[in-house]
Amino acid sequence: SQTIHQWPATLVQPVGSPLSLECTVEGTSNPNLYWYRQAAGRGLQLLFYSVGIGQISSEVPQNLSASRPQDRQFILSSKKLLLSDSGFYLCALPRGGKAFFGQGTRLTVV
Amino acid sequence: DQQVKQNSPSLSVQEGRISILNCDYTNSMFDYFLWYKKYPAEGPTFLISISSIKDKNEDGRFTVFLNKSAKHLSLHIVPSQPGDSAVYFCAAREGSGYSTLTFGKGTMLLVSP
Numbered sequence: 001s002q003t004i005h006q007w008p009a010t011l012v013q014p015v016g017s018p019l020s021l022e023c024t025v026e027g028t029s030n031p032n033l034y035w036y037r038q039a040a041g042r043g044l045q046l047l048f049y050s051v052g053i054g055q056i057s058s059e060v061p062q063n064l065s066a067s068r069p070q071d072r073q074f075i076l077s078s079k080k081l082l083l084s085d086s087g088f089y090l091c092a093l094p095r096g097g098k099a100f101f102g103q104g105t106r107l108t109v110v
Numbered sequence: 111d112q113q114v115k116q117n118s119p120s121l122s123v124q125e126g127r128i129s130i131l132n133c134d135y136t137n138s139m140f141d142y143f144l145w146y147k148k149y150p151a152e153g154p155t156f157l158i159s160i161s162s163i164k165d166k167n168e169d170g171r172f173t174v175f176l177n178k179s180a181k182h183l184s185l186h187i188v189p190s191q192p193g194d195s196a197v198y199f200c201a202a203r204e205g206s207g208y209s210t211l212t213f214g215k216g217t218m219l220l221v222s223p
């Protein structure tokens with residue numbers, strides 16, 4: 001069965017520091033992958049999606065970037081974090097017309 | 111521009127009663143709608159869905175109703191249980207199964223014993 005792994009589960013980072021969040025999937029090959037963010041009062045916002053290695057589409061302009069170095073690896077990064085980057089970051093995998101989510105990473109920028 | 115709107119940020123219901131969560135959408139191209147449930151510090155989990163060719167879908171205690179003319183859907187939970195307390199997200203999709211989902215802001219449901 002397909003599984004999604006995200007780490008770390010929680011992260012506290014100072015403003016201006018870099019960020020790297022990793023998502024890996026198992027049990028599937030060449031999946032579409034998504035990064036969502038849940039921020040206070042904003043619901044679930046799609047940040048990036050990737051249809052394959054090296055292919056990234058950005059949904060909203062922001063301080064973040066994404067990379068797909070391997071088929072089953074999707075990375076969310078920032079060179080310098082802002083306070084507004086705080087939120088709950090979720091990696092997702094489409095399956096059967098639905099999205100299945102990882103356990104998420106709670107990022108607090110202080 | 112919020113294409114999927116959940117206008118109630120929170121809802122409190124007593125155990126055993128019905129919970130009704132509402133969702134409105136503006137994009138007439140949406141043809142598939144989903145509800146997700148999310149506990150704190152966990153990823154959302156899929157709950158129930160409905161295609162635009164239907165007006166009702168039922169799964170145990172959960173029923174989703176779709177009113178296409180009003181661009182409105184609702185999730186009914188009967189009877190409500192304390193374990194149902196969570197944030198519920200409404201989501202919509204247009205086109206193929208690989209298109210992305212658009213989510214609402216969520217409604218926090220609290221079911222008290």
